[in-house]
Amino acid sequence: MTLNQRQLVDNDRSRFDFKDEIVYLTETKRGLTRATVEEISALKAEPEWMLEFRLRAYEHFLKRPMPMWTDGLDRIDFDKIIYYRKPSEREEKSWDDVPEQIKATFERLGIPEAERQFLAGVGAQYDSEVVYHSVKEELSKLGVVFMGTDQALIEYPEIVKKYFGTVVPPEDNKFAALNSAVWSGGSFVYVPKGVEVPLPLQAYFRINGENTGQFERTLIVVDEGAKVHYIEGCTAPIYATDSLHAAVVEVIALPGSKVRYTTIQNWSNDVYNLVTKRAHAYEDSTVEWIDANTGSRKTVKFPSIYLRGRGATADIISVAVAGKGQHQDTGAKAIHLAPDTKSRIVSKSVSKDGGRATYRGHLKVSPGATNVVASVRCDALMLDDESRSDTYPYIDIAEDDTSMSHEATVGKISQDQVFYLMSRGLSENEAQNLIVQGFLEVFTKELPMEYAIEFNRLVKLEMEGALG
Amino acid sequence: MTDALKLAFAGEEIARHLAATFEEPDWLLEERLDAYRRYAELPPETNQLFTTYLDLRAARFAEIEPYKVTGDTTDPSSRPPPGSEALLHVEEDRIVARALSEEARAAGVIVDTFANVLRHSPELLRSLIEGGASLPENDKFAQFARAHAAIGVVVHVPGGVELVRPIVLRWSIGAAGRGLTSRTVISIGDNASASILEEQLSSVAADGPQSLWWGTSEVVLGDGARLSFAAEQDFGPNTLMFVNRQATLGRDAQLQWALASVGSQLQRSRIDNRLVGRGASVQQAEIGFGGGSQLFDLTSYTRHVGQDTTGDLLSKGVFTDRARGFFKGMIDIERSARGTDSFLGEFAMLLSKKARSVAVPSLEIDQPDVRRAAHSSSVGPIDETQVFYLMSRGLPQDLARKYIVLGFLEPVVARIPLPEAQDRLRQLLDAKWPRTAEPTAA
Numbered sequence: 001m002t003l004n005q006r007q008l009v010d011n012d013r014s015r016f017d018f019k020d021e022i023v024y025l026t027e028t029k030r031g032l033t034r035a036t037v038e039e040i041s042a043l044k045a046e047p048e049w050m051l052e053f054r055l056r057a058y059e060h061f062l063k064r065p066m067p068m069w070t071d072g073l074d075r076i077d078f079d080k081i082i083y084y085r086k087p088s089e090r091e092e093k094s095w096d097d098v099p100e101q102i103k104a105t106f107e108r109l110g111i112p113e114a115e116r117q118f119l120a121g122v123g124a125q126y127d128s129e130v131v132y133h134s135v136k137e138e139l140s141k142l143g144v145v146f147m148g149t150d151q152a153l154i155e156y157p158e159i160v161k162k163y164f165g166t167v168v169p170p171e172d173n174k175f176a177a178l179n180s181a182v183w184s185g186g187s188f189v190y191v192p193k194g195v196e197v198p199l200p201l202q203a204y205f206r207i208n209g210e211n212t213g214q215f216e217r218t219l220i221v222v223d224e225g226a227k228v229h230y231i232e233g234c235t236a237p238i239y240a241t242d243s244l245h246a247a248v249v250e251v252i253a254l255p256g257s258k259v260r261y262t263t264i265q266n267w268s269n270d271v272y273n274l275v276t277k278r279a280h281a282y283e284d285s286t287v288e289w290i291d292a293n294t295g296s297r298k299t300v301k302f303p304s305i306y307l308r309g310r311g312a313t314a315d316i317i318s319v320a321v322a323g324k325g326q327h328q329d330t331g332a333k334a335i336h337l338a339p340d341t342k343s344r345i346v347s348k349s350v351s352k353d354g355g356r357a358t359y360r361g362h363l364k365v366s367p368g369a370t371n372v373v374a375s376v377r378c379d380a381l382m383l384d385d386e387s388r389s390d391t392y393p394y395i396d397i398a399e400d401d402t403s404m405s406h407e408a409t410v411g412k413i414s415q416d417q418v419f420y421l422m423s424r425g426l427s428e429n430e431a432q433n434l435i436v437q438g439f440l441e442v443f444t445k446e447l448p449m450e451y452a453i454e455f456n457r458l459v460k461l462e463m464e465g466a467l468g
Numbered sequence: 469m470t471d472a473l474k475l476a477f478a479g480e481e482i483a484r485h486l487a488a489t490f491e492e493p494d495w496l497l498e499e500r501l502d503a504y505r506r507y508a509e510l511p512p513e514t515n516q517l518f519t520t521y522l523d524l525r526a527a528r529f530a531e532i533e534p535y536k537v538t539g540d541t542t543d544p545s546s547r548p549p550p551g552s553e554a555l556l557h558v559e560e561d562r563i564v565a566r567a568l569s570e571e572a573r574a575a576g577v578i579v580d581t582f583a584n585v586l587r588h589s590p591e592l593l594r595s596l597i598e599g600g601a602s603l604p605e606n607d608k609f610a611q612f613a614r615a616h617a618a619i620g621v622v623v624h625v626p627g628g629v630e631l632v633r634p635i636v637l638r639w640s641i642g643a644a645g646r647g648l649t650s651r652t653v654i655s656i657g658d659n660a661s662a663s664i665l666e667e668q669l670s671s672v673a674a675d676g677p678q679s680l681w682w683g684t685s686e687v688v689l690g691d692g693a694r695l696s697f698a699a700e701q702d703f704g705p706n707t708l709m710f711v712n713r714q715a716t717l718g719r720d721a722q723l724q725w726a727l728a729s730v731g732s733q734l735q736r737s738r739i740d741n742r743l744v745g746r747g748a749s750v751q752q753a754e755i756g757f758g759g760g761s762q763l764f765d766l767t768s769y770t771r772h773v774g775q776d777t778t779g780d781l782l783s784k785g786v787f788t789d790r791a792r793g794f795f796k797g798m799i800d801i802e803r804s805a806r807g808t809d810s811f812l813g814e815f816a817m818l819l820s821k822k823a824r825s826v827a828v829p830s831l832e833i834d835q836p837d838v839r840r841a842a843h844s845s846s847v848g849p850i851d852e853t854q855v856f857y858l859m860s861r862g863l864p865q866d867l868a869r870k871y872i873v874l875g876f877l878e879p880v881v882a883r884i885p886l887p888e889a890q891d892r893l894r895q896l897l898d899a900k901w902p903r904t905a906e907p908t909a910a
Contacts, residue, residue, distance in 0.1 A: 068516055069516040069517070367821070367822070380833070382833065382836030383836070384836070385803065385835060385836065385837070387836065388832070388833065388834050389831070389832075389833045389836075390830070390831060390832045390833070391829075391830055391831040391843070392517055392828070392830045393827075393828065393829060393830065393845075394826070394827075394828050395825075395826065395827040395828070395829075395845055395847065396824070396825075396826045397816070397818065397824065397825045397826070397847040398822075398823075398824040399818070399821065400818035400819060400820055400821055400823060400849055401849045402818070402847055402848065402849075403847075403848045403849075404845075404846060404847040404848065405844075405845070405846045406827070406829070406843075406844065406845040406846065407842070407843075407844045407845075408829070408831065408842060408843050408844070409840075409841065409842040410831055410833050410836070410838070410841040410842070411836065411838060411840075411841060412836035412837060412838075
């Protein structure tokens with residue numbers, strides 16, 4: 001790599017590492033009590049049912065033991081976390097109304113550029129509240145709703161009440177319970193019957209502020225025959241102490257609909273990223289999770305799809321890059337509950353500089369789910385001796401006409417390939433970088449172009465110094 | 469600590485009583501007490517990955533009373549059955565036959581009980597089992613056997629001795645409400661080679677209370693040693709079976725497991741392969757054919773420690789009626805294990821709506837410098853194109869389906885050392901084919 005390229009890369013890195021001084025207008029005290037939950041609900045002037053939902057979740061959170069199947073979560077100190085911050089008073093409709101400092105932050109994150117290009121709509125979460133939203137006019141005319149979940153609770157109470165917490169109930173796991181108790185922000189998307197959203201909906205999330213927990217709650221309802229692609233990308237400033245991000249994403253794909261949800265997760269290396277993402281796929285619908293994790297100290301995330309209607313299809317691509325000090329505990333779940341359903345899971349992981357990449361997956365074919373076709377493929381690349389790779393797939397089949405195949409391989413970069421590329425004039429680092437990019441291409445090729453470029457740049461950054 | 473299994477027949481007093489009955493030396497009593505302490509503290513499953521897939525509901529331990537006294541034959545023989553090198557046959561609570569060929573005896577081969585070995589060469593047994601390293605320390609079931617064994621078997625083949633014919637270990641169990649806990653310790657010296665056939669048979673067709681066989685295979689292979697170990701499990705439908713098999717392999721040692729499970733109500737098996745010496749290799753083939761409400765819970769761990777070791781593991785299951793198979797596998801490649809080649813395959817065929825198969829083929833890899841680290845798994849019905857092909861050659865449909873299933877299991881059958889045992893296994897598998905599906909006309 002030439003000096004200029006290296007400088008370019010270094011400059012790029014700084015783009016993600018900054019912290020703004022913000023005066024928080026409202027924030028709860030550190031730590032979590034019943035009063036914190038009530039305070040959050042009161043600040044938002046929520047309906048009674050939501051307060052009850054939060055309290056039910058809070059009670060469950062207290063009772064539920066910390067999961068023991070993955071390690072390191074006991075380092076999270078729930079008493080040190082601020083559960084709610086509100087950086088500006090109300091949701092902004094126009095870019096001009098967004099406070100200057102927040103605007104400057106987003107400027108550096110590239111949101112306006114992205115919008116200028118081909119955004120269908122932008123929702124940007126700054127800490128706990130959605131501060132900026134714009135949905136292009138034609139989409140509004142089509143009846144597509146894209147706004148903060150808090151706002152949706154006010155404007156579309158029936159839809160929210162009908163679906164909220166039905167895909168991921170608070171009792172699902174400890175962190176879903178925590179999110180349900182203190183959730184704030186996140187996106188709400190509703191696509192009416194038969195409407196195809198022509199361009200991806202995008203949202204950027206950021207954590208700002210030391211010890212800020214971020215608990216966004218995203219709910220996507222895609223009505224019969226409708227189609228949507230939702231993209232989220234994350235960056236966060238780097239701090240010395242741990243931040244916690246515990247999100248819940250619920251997707252409801254009604255009959256005949258098609259939903260794709262793409263994530264590029266690049267939290268800074270002090271963030272615990274514990275996310276429950278789940279979709280219900282009804283008759284003849286298709287749900288796709290395209291999920292990449294390059295950042296965070298520890299990510300625990302297994303995008304899942306419950307195939308509830310006959311003929312539904314699930315497609316999950318999960319990619320993880322684990323560098324120094326990182327543990328990517330990621331994977332996928334496909335739960336077949338109806339006949340003639342299909343699922344495909346592809347997982348690719350790279351571990352290096354002592355990082356640990358874990359694939360954890362669950363493929364289940366329940367009684368009654370006849371004629372299922374399912375496949376799982378996991379490949380792992382380890383770049384050095386210090387790193388670690390684990391594969392933990394669960395395959396539970398209870399129907400005799402299921403066709404299921406599963407394959408996994410783990411290995412290092414082929415020296416033959418490196419040698420070949422070097423013989424064509426590439427440096428060793430460039431050769432390795434190219435091979436890793438090729439290994440991850442199954443993911444990259446599913447991204448819109450600017451995201452693919454950004455993702456490849458991220459991989460390149462990660463590959464920096466991979467060679468001793 | 470309370471015992472999660474709530475076994476009335478487990479206890480420190482029982483372990484002491486067994487040691488006293490068999491007049492065991494102090495070090496062996498200490499072994500039992502150490503095992504009991506571990507047993508009492510361990511949960512039934514220590515591996516968080518597998519806790520959801522342990523199902524002991526079919527076991528009615530309360531109605532079983534294991535034997536506390538066992539007897540030996542008064543008439544050991546020097547003429548094992550034709551084709552074999554040695555035979556040790558345990559029926560219920562006693563050894564009914566014990567035979568070792570003249571030449572094997574002359575070469576220093578031992579196939580005998582703990583009690584006799586303690587009399588003649590106590591240091592041999594002590595060096596093999598003291599400290600508990602021959603069984604997994606984190607496995608409750610293994611520690612139960614270590615604490616409560618009412619009979620112990622030693623198979624010892626000294627360095628350099630090559631046995632051509634197999635050693636047969638036969639267990640006949642099935643008396644209602646009774647059970648046998650045992651340990652089998654196998655040591656194959658440097659550059660020695662041997663084959664073992666273990667047969668588990670039903671002694672009586674019993675109704676009523678369940679019966680139990682609880683045992684081990686604790687294998688140590690010296691440098692360059694070779695062992696082929698085959699097992700046929702055909703206990704009655706009212707029998708519970710718990711088995712731990714652990715092997716530690718020295719430099720360039722080779723081990724072959726060929727394990728077939730047909731009988732029992734519930735079989736819980738855990739295999740630990742420990743590839744310690746450079747160039748050691750294990751080849752493991754395991755099959756289960758389940759019907760009725762049978763459950764085969766088959767776990768295998770392969771730990772690569774030395775350089776250039778090879779693991780090749782294949783598990784296959786066929787399940788009909790409400791039968792279930794849990795295949796839990798773990799390949800662990802330690803940082804020291806450069807040049808590992810490891811493969812784990814778990815394949816199942818489901819023949820009925822209510823049958824179920826679970827596979828958890830996991831990998832934990834700390835060393836990327838591998839020749840291969842992979843697993844593969846599939847579940848599917850009988851391939852109808854294969855059925856069609858056989859039918860086009862004149863076979864009736866049901867026979868075609870049966871042959872495809874038997875062909876699926878054949879790779880393990882072919883590895884059974886004695887031709888008679890091989891034929892018997894084929895018959896067992898054949899008989900397992902659902903009766904209702906038999907062709908009505910010839």
